Amino acid sequence: MLILIKRNANKYLCQMDKNLNSVSELGEFGLINKLTKDIKVKHQTTHLGIGDDAAVINNGKLETVISTDMLIEGIHFDMVFTPLKHLGYKTVTVNISDICAMNAIPKQILVSIGMSSKYSIEAIEEIYNGIKHAAKVYDLDIIGGDLTTNPSGLAISITAIGEAKKEDLVYRSGAKENDLIVVSGDLGGAYMGLNVLQREKEVWNSNPKIQPDLDGHDYTLERQLKPEARLDIITLLKEQGVKPTSMIDISDGLASEIIHICKQSKKGCQLFENKIPIDTSTHKTAIDFNINPTTCALNGGEDYELLFTVDINEYEKIKANKNLTVIGHITNEESGINLITNGEQSTPIKAQGWDHFK
Amino acid sequence: MLILIKRNANKYLCQMDKNLNSVSELGEFGLINKLTKDIKVKHQTTHLGIGDDAAVINNGKLETVISTDMLIEGIHFDMVFTPLKHLGYKTVTVNISDICAMNAIPKQILVSIGMSSKYSIEAIEEIYNGIKHAAKVYDLDIIGGDLTTNPSGLAISITAIGEAKKEDLVYRSGAKENDLIVVSGDLGGAYMGLNVLQREKEVWNSNPKIQPDLDGHDYTLERQLKPEARLDIITLLKEQGVKPTSMIDISDGLASEIIHICKQSKKGCQLFENKIPIDTSTHKTAIDFNINPTTCALNGGEDYELLFTVDINEYEKIKANKNLTVIGHITNEESGINLITNGEQSTPIKAQGWDHFK
Numbered sequence: 210m211l212i213l214i215k216r217n218a219n220k221y222l223c224q225m226d227k228n229l230n231s232v233s234e235l236g237e238f239g240l241i242n243k244l245t246k247d248i249k250v251k252h253q254t255t256h257l258g259i260g261d262d263a264a265v266i267n268n269g270k271l272e273t274v275i276s277t278d279m280l281i282e283g284i285h286f287d288m289v290f291t292p293l294k295h296l297g298y299k300t301v302t303v304n305i306s307d308i309c310a311m312n313a314i315p316k317q318i319l320v321s322i323g324m325s326s327k328y329s330i331e332a333i334e335e336i337y338n339g340i341k342h343a344a345k346v347y348d349l350d351i352i353g354g355d356l357t358t359n360p361s362g363l364a365i366s367i368t369a370i371g372e373a374k375k376e377d378l379v380y381r382s383g384a385k386e387n388d389l390i391v392v393s394g395d396l397g398g399a400y401m402g403l404n405v406l407q408r409e410k411e412v413w414n415s416n417p418k419i420q421p422d423l424d425g426h427d428y429t430l431e432r433q434l435k436p437e438a439r440l441d442i443i444t445l446l447k448e449q450g451v452k453p454t455s456m457i458d459i460s461d462g463l464a465s466e467i468i469h470i471c472k473q474s475k476k477g478c479q480l481f482e483n484k485i486p487i488d489t490s491t492h493k494t495a496i497d498f499n500i501n502p503t504t505c506a507l508n509g510g511e512d513y514e515l516l517f518t519v520d521i522n523e524y525e526k527i528k529a530n531k532n533l534t535v536i537g538h539i540t541n542e543e544s545g546i547n548l549i550t551n552g553e554q555s556t557p558i559k560a561q562g563w564d565h566f567k
Numbered sequence: 568m569l570i571l572i573k574r575n576a577n578k579y580l581c582q583m584d585k586n587l588n589s590v591s592e593l594g595e596f597g598l599i600n601k602l603t604k605d606i607k608v609k610h611q612t613t614h615l616g617i618g619d620d621a622a623v624i625n626n627g628k629l630e631t632v633i634s635t636d637m638l639i640e641g642i643h644f645d646m647v648f649t650p651l652k653h654l655g656y657k658t659v660t661v662n663i664s665d666i667c668a669m670n671a672i673p674k675q676i677l678v679s680i681g682m683s684s685k686y687s688i689e690a691i692e693e694i695y696n697g698i699k700h701a702a703k704v705y706d707l708d709i710i711g712g713d714l715t716t717n718p719s720g721l722a723i724s725i726t727a728i729g730e731a732k733k734e735d736l737v738y739r740s741g742a743k744e745n746d747l748i749v750v751s752g753d754l755g756g757a758y759m760g761l762n763v764l765q766r767e768k769e770v771w772n773s774n775p776k777i778q779p780d781l782d783g784h785d786y787t788l789e790r791q792l793k794p795e796a797r798l799d800i801i802t803l804l805k806e807q808g809v810k811p812t813s814m815i816d817i818s819d820g821l822a823s824e825i826i827h828i829c830k831q832s833k834k835g836c837q838l839f840e841n842k843i844p845i846d847t848s849t850h851k852t853a854i855d856f857n858i859n860p861t862t863c864a865l866n867g868g869e870d871y872e873l874l875f876t877v878d879i880n881e882y883e884k885i886k887a888n889k890n891l892t893v894i895g896h897i898t899n900e901e902s903g904i905n906l907i908t909n910g911e912q913s914t915p916i917k918a919q920g921w922d923h924f925k
Contacts, residue, residue: 229687232716240688241714244695250708252674254730257710264710266675268730269627277711277726279679283718316610317624321637321724329587330598337602350608352615352622353635356599358590359722360641366679366713366724368635372612372626 260473261381262310262457263371272378274371276307282362289413290406293332295434296365297339303460304369305347306438306513310458311380313373315440317350321366323359336365347440377452379517384455384474388518390537391453391527393442395486396463397502400509401494402426402433408498428490436513442532443515449526453517464507465560466516468546474518477544480537480558482551507548508561618831619739620668620815621729630736632729634665640720647771648764651690653792654723655697661818662727663705664796664871668816669738671731673798675708679724681717694723705798735810737875742813742832746876748895749811749885751800753844754821755860758867759852760784760791766856786848794871800890801873807884811875822865823918824874826904832876835902838895838916840909865906866919 232240241259250258256272257265263276280300282288305315320340324333333356344351349369409421423430438458446453455474457466463485471478485506487495495502518539519527527533537549547555590598599617608616614630615623621634638658640646663673678698682691691714702709707727767779781788796816804811813832815824821843829836843864845853853860876897877885885891895907905913 229689232682232684232686232688232691235688237714240691243688244691244714245709248699248709250710251706252708255675255708255710258708259711264675264677266631266710266728268629268631271626273624273626273631275675275677275711275726275728277677277679277713277724279681279713279715279722279724281681281715281717281722284681284716317613317622317633319622319633319635319726321635323637323639323642323722324590326590328590330590330593330601331587333590333598333602341606348609350610350613350616351603351606352608352613352624353617353633355635355637355724356595356602357637357639358642359639361719364637364639364681364717364722366635366637368633368677368726370624370633 257380262307263313265311265378267375271372272313272375274308274311274313274373274378275368276304277366277368278304278307279364279366281364287406287410288363289410291434293335294339294342297336298343298435300365300367301340301343301347301349302436302438302513304367305349305371305440306458306460308369308371309438309440309443310456310515311371311373312377312443312453312456313371314443315347315349315369315371317352317370318344319352319368320354321356322354323357323364325359325361325363328363347438379453379456381455381457381470382473384470384476384518384539385520386476386539386541387521388454388539389521389524389527389535390467390478390480390516390518390539391533392459392463392486392514392516392536393439393532394512394514395488395491396459396512396514397487397495397505397509398429398432398491399436399511400505401491401498402429402431403511404498404500405429405494406433425490426494428488429494433511436511438513439515445530445532451519451523451526453519456515456517459512459514459516460510461560462508462510463516464558467558468560470516470518471546474539475542477540477542477546478537479540479547479549479555481549484534484536486534507558615738620665621671623669623736625733629730630671630733632666632669632671632731632736633726634662635724635726636662636665637722637724639722645764645768646721647768649792651693652697652700655694656701656793658723658725659698659701659705659707660794660796660871662725663707663729663798664816664818666727666729667796667798667801668814668873669729669731670735670801670811670814671729672801673705673707673727673729675710675728676702677710677726678712679714680712681715681722683717683719683721686721705796737811737814739813739815739828740831742828742834742876742897743878744834744897744899745879746812746897747879747882747885747893748825748836748838748874748876748897749891749893750817750821750844750872750874751797751890752870752872753846753849754817754870754872755845755853755863755867756787756790756849757794757869758863759849759856760787760789761869762856762858763787763852764791783848784852786846787852791869794869796871797873803888803890809877809881809884811877814873814875817870817872817874818868819918820866820868821874822916825916826918828874828876829904832897833900835898835900835904836895837898837905837907837913839907842892842894844892865916
């Protein structure tokens with residue numbers, strides 16, 4: 210191989226050449242699609258590659274389910290208001306939530322951390338304490354990782370590994386017409402928690418002597434800073450003998466996720482605005498901030514609840530559970546992906562979730 | 568949970584509190600040890616956790632071998648002289664080298680990239696082209712990952728997954744007294760390639776009109792910019808029916824790696840300086856730079872060759888292979904970890920490999 214050293218490795222930087230295209234033109238999903246559309250899997254053991262919450266590998270009796278996520282300071286978290294232990298915990302939550310969304314049980318994690326020299330040993334220990342606490346709560350083995358310096362800030366990448374019987378796995382693509390659409394917990398809280406924190410940060414920036422006004426926001430703050438993965442729902446559904454027909458976790462907002470399910474299942478849907486579960490404190494905070502609570506649920510993201518579809522005959526098993534809410538049903542593809550508003554109008558759902566490339 | 572928002576999340580930053588300890592005091596291995604020493608694995612399927620080249624999970628017939636690494640701009644690579652396609656390729660090499668070091672066959676990778684907005688779509692495509700090329704060369708499925716923005720620079724985290732029969736796995740801890748110590752390929756080249764590139768960068772910084780003088784450095788530059796994982800050696804050893812007693816890949820330099828093998832095997836060793844394989848161009852460049860070639864091999868790192876031990880009875884199968892060099896033998900623990908120099912002096916080997924925390 211002849212190596213051509215380009216002194217100007219900068220030749221791919223946007224500001225150097227107007228013919229180059231900024232990533233913001235495509236956004237996250239557009240870029241992923243561009244990079245991965247020609248990738249085909251070759252190994253028999255690779256049961257599922259890119260395109261769902263996690264990948265699936267078969268090694269014998271059980272399927273191995275794998276997912277990875279990277280959280281970066283200044284993009285996914287703000288060190289001004291993020292306790293380090295919570296940050297470690299949340300990084301695990303984000304990852305095993307993807308494993309749960311495959312109807313699999315998370316078992317192991319690998320943890321890679323890149324950090325600048327400004328962070329002390331004590332800081333990294335706090336992050337690790339949060340990770341270890343999550344490993345205890347979710348019964349995970351920490352089996353590896355990497356530690357490195359970073360020129361600035363903090364980057365955490367976690368890979369989560371789970372297992373499931375082949376027949377238990379649930380993909381985004383399995384929704385059938387007339388299936389019920391179900392969501393766990395309630396939505397929009399994490400987004401309002403973020404709004405509260407950002408407001409207080411601004412106040413503090415203008416006058417560091419003012420104490421933060423966080424009273425009455427315990428719920429939304431906890432949703433933002435220390436979300437839980439709904440492994441309990443996976444266990445519950447198994448106990449009740451309910452296998453969802455499709456499933457996804459809500460990281461980018463209900464709108465983005467129901468679109469994933471509908472598109473990958475080649476179906477449409479009707480969601481009912483008045484059925485979307487929103488906690489009273491989320492609702493109150495949204496009104497205080499002059500934000501429509503439904504918008505928080507649809508586009509806020511970071512709730513890490515599960516969105517899934519079940520056959521309509523499972524309704525009896527679902528309806529009594531206060532952790533689960535039926536919010537609509539699957540239709541044929543031609544009917545589109547629609548929200549029936551409180552005013553009984555049908556309006557197409559568009560993904561306006563947070564895209565950090567835009 | 569009562570959430571206490573610390574306005575001063577900065578409280579863990581070194582410069583804020585003199586009682587806090589800088590990570591540089593511990594270094595990479597010290598920090599890893601501090602963070603992970605109390606981690607115990609709980610799941611029956613977790614056959615091996617932290618402490619070897621990769622973790623091992625049992626899912627049935629085959630063992631799943633998993634490793635992860637994070638490469639960061641300004642720490643692991645310099646964009647001034649790193650072609651993006653090579654960077655993508657090298658990131659895969661670094662990871663699957665760990666899988667090979669377990670005597671396993673790499674099968675899948677997950678790719679997470681964090682990048683600042685200065686990078687164009689074309690830049691990320693180039694990185695991905697390198698990753699895809701490596702996937703083709705090493706027969707890997709790309710099964711997932713994450714894409715995100717980064718406030719500055721580029722961070723790439725890859726998780727590699729491989730498989731092996733339980734009886735084929737080789738750990739760092741299996742070396743026995745009188746085993747031969749064998750290394751693949753040659754050492755020190757990647758480090759000298761880095762030296763050449765850094766010299767030319769300095770020249771260029773002082774006068775961008777001067778053309779880089781890279782003539783005659785093809786070999787060391789390739790070793791630095793586009794190293795290969797020695798999957799071919801794993802295949803070769805299998806064909807010859809040789810199972811190493813212990814193995815590790817050389818990422819931090821021969822000294823650091825032989826110490827890992829000896830400590831984890833509770834043994835000592837004698838390495839012979841005059842047996843260490845060093846390419847003539849590496850040797851020549853080292854002399855030009857006034858660096859001892861043996862030092863390059865011992866402490867340079869990034870060669871991604873395999874260092875392993877075999878029973879002495881396997882010598883006949885090893886000796887004829889020009890890709891393999893016997894460089895010493897394992898002794899009892901009390902004898903220590905020693906280099907027999909060209910002057911026939913015995914001197915203790917110390918790890919002085921590159922520690923990015925120091």
